[in-house]
Amino acid sequence: MGKLGFYFDMEACIGCRTCQIACKDKNNNKIGVLYRRVRNFETGVYPRPDGFNYSSSCNHCAEAKCVKGCPTGAMHYAEDGTVQHNKDKCIGCKYCIWNCPYGAPQFLEESGIVGKCDSCKSLRDQGENPACVDACIMRCLEFGDLEELKAKHGADLVQELSVLPEANLTEPSVLIKPKSCAMDANPREKEV
Amino acid sequence: MSSLLKKITDNKISRRSFLKATAAGTASLALTGCGSGLASVDGNINALGEEQGEWVSAACWHNCGGRCLNKALVVDGVVVRQKTDDTHEDSPDYPQQRGCLRGRSQRQQVFGADRLKYPMKRKNWQPGGGDKSLRGKDEWERISWDEALTYIADELQRVKKDYGNRSILHIGGWSSRITDISRTLGLFGGYAEYWNTNSFGSWAMTPKKVGFLQLGVWDQTVNDRFDMRNCETVIMLSMNPAWSAMGSSSWHYLQAKKAGAKFIGIDPFYNESYSMLGAEWVPVRPSTDSALLLAIANVLLTKDHPTMNPLIDWDFLNKYCLGFDADHMPEGEDPKGNFKDYVLGTYDGVPKTPAWASEICGVDKVQIEKLALEFRKDKKVAFLCGMASARTTNSDNLPQLIMTIGAMTGHMGKSGHMTGSTMHATSGNGGPALVCAGSNGLPGIANPVDDSINAGEVWDAILTGKYTFTGSGDFTSADQYKSGEQRDIDIHIIYHSGGATLQTSDGMTKGIEAHRKVDLVVSHSQFVTTNSKYADIVLPVTTEWEKVGGFSGGSLVHSGNREMLIMYSQISEPLFEAKSDQWIANELAKKLGLNEKEAFPFDEKQQFFNALASATVVNEDGKTYGPLVTITDADIKELGVTGKPQTGKITYPELKEKGVYQVKRSQGDNYGYIAYEDFVKDPENNPLTSESGKLEIYSRQLAKTVNDMGFSKIQAIPSYIPPVNGYQDTFQDWESKAKGEYPYQVINPHYLRRSHTVFDNVKWLQEAWHNPVFLNTKDAQANGIGNGETVLITSPYGKILRNACLTERVRPGVVALPHGAWVDVDEKTGIDKGGADNILSGQVPTGQGVSGFNTGIAKIEKYSASKLISDVEKPARIVF
Numbered sequence A: 001m002g003k004l005g006f007y008f009d010m011e012a013c014i015g016c017r018t019c020q021i022a023c024k025d026k027n028n029n030k031i032g033v034l035y036r037r038v039r040n041f042e043t044g045v046y047p048r049p050d051g052f053n054y055s056s057s058c059n060h061c062a063e064a065k066c067v068k069g070c071p072t073g074a075m076h077y078a079e080d081g082t083v084q085h086n087k088d089k090c091i092g093c094k095y096c097i098w099n100c101p102y103g104a105p106q107f108l109e110e111s112g113i114v115g116k117c118d119s120c121k122s123l124r125d126q127g128e129n130p131a132c133v134d135a136c137i138m139r140c141l142e143f144g145d146l147e148e149l150k151a152k153h154g155a156d157l158v159q160e161l162s163v164l165p166e167a168n169l170t171e172p173s174v175l176i177k178p179k180s181c182a183m184d185a186n187p188r189e190k191e192v
Numbered sequence B: 001m002s003s004l005l006k007k008i009t010d011n012k013i014s015r016r017s018f019l020k021a022t023a024a025g026t027a028s029l030a031l032t033g034c035g036s037g038l039a040s041v042d043g044n045i046n047a048l049g050e051e052q053g054e055w056v057s058a059a060c061w062h063n064c065g066g067r068c069l070n071k072a073l074v075v076d077g078v079v080v081r082q083k084t085d086d087t088h089e090d091s092p093d094y095p096q097q098r099g100c101l102r103g104r105s106q107r108q109q110v111f112g113a114d115r116l117k118y119p120m121k122r123k124n125w126q127p128g129g130g131d132k133s134l135r136g137k138d139e140w141e142r143i144s145w146d147e148a149l150t151y152i153a154d155e156l157q158r159v160k161k162d163y164g165n166r167s168i169l170h171i172g173g174w175s176s177r178i179t180d181i182s183r184t185l186g187l188f189g190g191y192a193e194y195w196n197t198n199s200f201g202s203w204a205m206t207p208k209k210v211g212f213l214q215l216g217v218w219d220q221t222v223n224d225r226f227d228m229r230n231c232e233t234v235i236m237l238s239m240n241p242a243w244s245a246m247g248s249s250s251w252h253y254l255q256a257k258k259a260g261a262k263f264i265g266i267d268p269f270y271n272e273s274y275s276m277l278g279a280e281w282v283p284v285r286p287s288t289d290s291a292l293l294l295a296i297a298n299v300l301l302t303k304d305h306p307t308m309n310p311l312i313d314w315d316f317l318n319k320y321c322l323g324f325d326a327d328h329m330p331e332g333e334d335p336k337g338n339f340k341d342y343v344l345g346t347y348d349g350v351p352k353t354p355a356w357a358s359e360i361c362g363v364d365k366v367q368i369e370k371l372a373l374e375f376r377k378d379k380k381v382a383f384l385c386g387m388a389s390a391r392t393t394n395s396d397n398l399p400q401l402i403m404t405i406g407a408m409t410g411h412m413g414k415s416g417h418m419t420g421s422t423m424h425a426t427s428g429n430g431g432p433a434l435v436c437a438g439s440n441g442l443p444g445i446a447n448p449v450d451d452s453i454n455a456g457e458v459w460d461a462i463l464t465g466k467y468t469f470t471g472s473g474d475f476t477s478a479d480q481y482k483s484g485e486q487r488d489i490d491i492h493i494i495y496h497s498g499g500a501t502l503q504t505s506d507g508m509t510k511g512i513e514a515h516r517k518v519d520l521v522v523s524h525s526q527f528v529t530t531n532s533k534y535a536d537i538v539l540p541v542t543t544e545w546e547k548v549g550g551f552s553g554g555s556l557v558h559s560g561n562r563e564m565l566i567m568y569s570q571i572s573e574p575l576f577e578a579k580s581d582q583w584i585a586n587e588l589a590k591k592l593g594l595n596e597k598e599a600f601p602f603d604e605k606q607q608f609f610n611a612l613a614s615a616t617v618v619n620e621d622g623k624t625y626g627p628l629v630t631i632t633d634a635d636i637k638e639l640g641v642t643g644k645p646q647t648g649k650i651t652y653p654e655l656k657e658k659g660v661y662q663v664k665r666s667q668g669d670n671y672g673y674i675a676y677e678d679f680v681k682d683p684e685n686n687p688l689t690s691e692s693g694k695l696e697i698y699s700r701q702l703a704k705t706v707n708d709m710g711f712s713k714i715q716a717i718p719s720y721i722p723p724v725n726g727y728q729d730t731f732q733d734w735e736s737k738a739k740g741e742y743p744y745q746v747i748n749p750h751y752l753r754r755s756h757t758v759f760d761n762v763k764w765l766q767e768a769w770h771n772p773v774f775l776n777t778k779d780a781q782a783n784g785i786g787n788g789e790t791v792l793i794t795s796p797y798g799k800i801l802r803n804a805c806l807t808e809r810v811r812p813g814v815v816a817l818p819h820g821a822w823v824d825v826d827e828k829t830g831i832d833k834g835g836a837d838n839i840l841s842g843q844v845p846t847g848q849g850v851s852g853f854n855t856g857i858a859k860i861e862k863y864s865a866s867k868l869i870s871d872v873e874k875p876a877r878i879v880f
Helices: A018-027 A065-069 A095-099 A121-125 A131-135 A146-153 B003-012 B015-023 B044-052 B103-110 B145-163 B181-187 B198-203 B206-210 B249-258 B272-277 B289-303 B314-320 B339-344 B354-361 B365-374 B398-408 B458-464 B508-515 B581-591 B604-614 B633-639 B652-658 B677-681 B700-709 B763-768 B777-782
Strands: A004-009 A037-043 A050-056 A075-077 A083-085 A106-108 A113-115 A141-145 A174-177 A188-190 B054-058 B070-075 B078-083 B120-122 B140-142 B168-172 B192-195 B233-237 B262-266 B280-282 B381-385 B418-421 B452-454 B466-469 B485-488 B493-498 B520-525 B537-540 B549-553 B564-569 B616-618 B625-627 B660-662 B731-733 B744-747 B773-776 B790-794 B799-807 B814-816 B856-862
Touching (some): A018 A037, A065 A075, A131 B078, A141 A146, A146 A174, B054 B078, B054 B652, B070 B103, B078 B103, B145 B493, B145 B520, B145 B581, B198 B398, B206 B398, B206 B700, B233 B365, B262 B272, B289 B339, B289 B365, B289 B398, B354 B365, B381 B398, B398 B418, B604 B633, B777 B799
Parallel strands (some): B168 B493, B192 B452, B233 B262, B233 B381, B381 B418, B493 B520, B520 B537, B744 B814, B773 B799
Antiparallel strands (some): A004 A141, B054 B070, B070 B078, B120 B537, B466 B485, B549 B564, B564 B660, B616 B625, B744 B856, B790 B856
């Protein structure tokens, strides 16, 4: 099996945040902790504005900085190649939070340790999809073998956007079908 | 206490952490099995319990336009997680009924720490009213159910004796007649009703008069979702299914895009739907669509050429319509009153040209001309609209005008062509219900009082004692829309037993004043909603998760798409002392000395069974229907009800386990739908609902009905009537274009954080959606307002605060304030910090009694006194 990761169809996304809530529900996260989140961007000017949404979680990077920088080995690669986090080994030092260019790991105040998207490994181990994938009402999200996802969704997929870090920093396991406006140089993030 | 609960509570919860969690307003899980109410547990509950749990079909029952499958993972009575439809493989033709972010947050709402736990009384209320001015700011006292019901029954008796039953105003959301308590109050001698046109605006009455409805309703004039894929052009007027029609609607529109349709969006806001569909934007000013559409008619008339440029379908107009031109006027009417001559300005000297319209609607005249050509008859066009443009004052002719444009271009009655409203539950998918919900079998109970007060006058009626009687019942009632009659009314009790009327009705500032005038305000609710905040006695009611179960979907009002029916089951015992509305209605009947068996001859379980047994499903011929559910003697015994076994398409246990029955659809199946197909084939034998049976571009009955009601005057043909509080009112002098005190127009887009007002207290959703006010960047900058800064918005009726989101997607001159935020008035300044849309609206009845939510004017300024904290940081409204 090749590298596993998420596919995101930005063209179909309406920014509803159902994925974000399904993730929150699966992980029982408190306010302030989001393993998956949706951000809203705007481009162009009146009367020809445009916009795009970006739904993101941990990218389960091939060169994950969080894994490299973790002093205890809490952040590690699972057998399936996804980046996983062992709570029992975590000391809450936050190095992973500083090292991740995507802001994926989150500090959990109550337990004093870190948490992040585990690509719903417990569900996948039972043959199910991650919660966000099966929640999406526009069917924008998929999870699977990246080579298979590429074959299915065509060649014009990207791994970086102007609002994201350069992909060669961490080799993220993510495939994005971008809206053309998402390739603009300076999208403006909006709090809707 | 069950073993799992013990494990969790022993290990994970201390009273201190519980208090900390609730004080911070964190939504909490209820440990319903332990009897002590709400408690907070952390994420480890998943690991502890998931494998032992059971997935149960859970209600999602709100007025959002969708109906989706919600399932709750219940472990020893605790809901630990939710999911949505996975009962079959998913495809665009046969989609799963996937729920949205709000439904996925349902457990946060049902088990929220802010659930009302006990009946409550306002401290300074006493029979007769006490200190009425303290409503909305008083302290709450816990009382027993017996005390609460005794207070209410005694006040009802006193007010009935002293002032009569018509002094009791019962409000139940969109209709006073649909609530459980209406049955008790009906037997008690009746009550004054509240009626409104709701979200539908002038779609409430106009379509029936002009023949612009199918299958008995106005939002079925559009073909089904498979046929939409045949369209070449989809023109959308004031639509945003991405925010206001949940379920699969947006996905259906995406299939039309993938099939090659081009999209155009006519709207003041370039919203998420247009953005996703890649629509070309026509940025029209709010409540000026009539002017724009008249100019489109003008362009079609002046540019049409039968061979060189075929724009108009004359055969369609001549055969199916009345009043388009002088040759097709109703008998006895002046031929000069026809639509064509009005558009061309033949007699009034004002041709309704793009230049004429542009001054009003703000769309460039060249763009109007280009847009008009898109409607051309030789293309397959869908002309679709939502309801927002008709939630405007003086819009009574707008649905008729939309119909007229569709008729002129022949986009009705055939594949790939369609015109009309497609909204809410039917958005993007017209046609009769393929699965039909059954009836609970309760006999109706009449209301002996005939008074019914329109939303545009209701608060004024309480304050002044006068109102315009236009008939009885709600907007669907056969007795509504009669000739207006001025009546005296003396309201002493307001009884809210459903809906969120003080929040969602026009003129909330006056509404609060009216609530502070009467002797008693009662409210049933699950939270300190706006209705309850300003009430004297608040009764905690159960959610659907705490009831015996029920149905949503199929043909029920407000109930999702036509292809499926959802059956949900009980998830939890009632929380704390919450009781069902029906229990309250029963107990109140007893206190009032009525026979409660007359109000409810059989219990909620039997009602559930009756609905189960009478649900029907279409047969494979696509025409006939048969019973949906197979029911055995064993099922009847298990349910403990009276009934007979029957044979259907799915067994009761399977329906209960799956939670949904969906008709499998495919392209070319027998379940497709082309609106107006029968009428177009044979108009003589399939007359429409209008007086003439045709599409009435000149409608005597529409004009007579509206004009007789007495709120305002219209013509029999679609004409432009400047709205009250519309664009022209933003000027102090229209001729010189000098701006007035309120230079901006306000609209209220539906917002995904909530369904109208429901869910707005859920912290997960407040975190996901910030509820800013959307301002055009240049407008904001001209007023010194930066992105994220706090804005004071002042209308002639009230003041609110919101933080600004500066955007290029709102046209200049427009303030887009999301609909439905819970009011939070600062009693020192009188300013609402919640951002409630109806603080900005007034009591302005026009036409058929339309609520003009999208006709508002305001000024905007930077608010320097203090920065508004985000809603998610505000404490939850926890009383006890």
